[in-house]
Amino acid sequence: MKENGNEKLRILLADDHPMFCEGLVATLQSVEELEVVGIASNGEEAVRLAEALQPDIVLMDVSMPGLNGIEATRVINRVSPHIGVLMLTMFDDDSSVFSAMRAGARGYLLKGAQKNEIIRAINAVGGGEAIFSPTIARKMMYYFDSIVGKTADHALFPQLTDREREVLSWITQGLSNAEISRKLGLTLKTIRNHVSNILNKLQAVDRTQAILIAREAGMGRKPGES
Incomplete structure (x- = not known):
């Protein structure tokens, strides 16, 4: 652009x-x-x-x-x-x-x-x-709220590694790469690599679409929440 x-x-x-x-x-x-x-x-x-x-x-x-x-x-x-x-x-x-x-x-x-x-x-x-x-924004918020919790995060996206699934979960919470890096104690470069792998595996064009895919599948809780 x-x-x-x-x-x-x-x-x-x-x-x-x-x-x-x-x-x-x-x-x-x-x-x-x-x-x-x-x-x-x-x-x-x-x-x-x-x-x-x-x-x-x-x-x-x-x-x-x-x-x-x-x-x-x-x-x-x-x-x-x-x-x-x-x-x-x-x-x-x-x-x-x-x-x-x-x-x-x-x-x-x-x-x-x-x-x-x-x-x-x-x-x-x-x-x-x-x-x-x-x-449309209200429709999306209602839809996402209605599906959160239906499926356990660990059962989602078997093509992702545990770490990639954890990073994706934080992405759905709106955290930036830098914030995820601090949360997980990993380098920014490592987080960027994880994000790139996640987008490729989910066939998502960007973070927004990855969030949509993840939340539509039921991912939305922060890591560690039951």
Whole structure:
């Protein structure tokens, strides 16, 4: 993502509703630091244009003809993981939200979002953050709270070593690498290696997705809690 504040964030729109796209383009073009570089009307076109144009961000609808937005997001993350995908859709059901997150989306907004909320989300994703609309954030918190404790942590993710599972548990608590290093009495380099192994084994694109995968599976208690 852009680190130079003087460079524009390049955006690809993926939506099959021309009138919505027209309004969204007008909204984005009114912001000096944003640039719309392409519009895709289906998932296949979104994948093709993402690879060809290499935008910073794809604003992706969920429901589109042919390849849907979630599958397109999965392909884009596999081919160009540096591109941030921000879902902008009418769908707020659990299946769409969590499927999009598992596919690697960096954020999820509903189409009723205000202009300033959309711009803020684009800038956040452009800065490497993950962001969700208040409605989606509450849905995720409720979902995670409802599953915590259902499965013992030691029974989760058999592909991880005991130490990697312990590090993942601390990651789900929101601790940074430096904080985990101090907690476990290990060097920062060792923790970084563990985190890299965890992301690879979970096939997660970043810490946010690893947290989502871990909490969805039931991991959420701090190490040592029963």
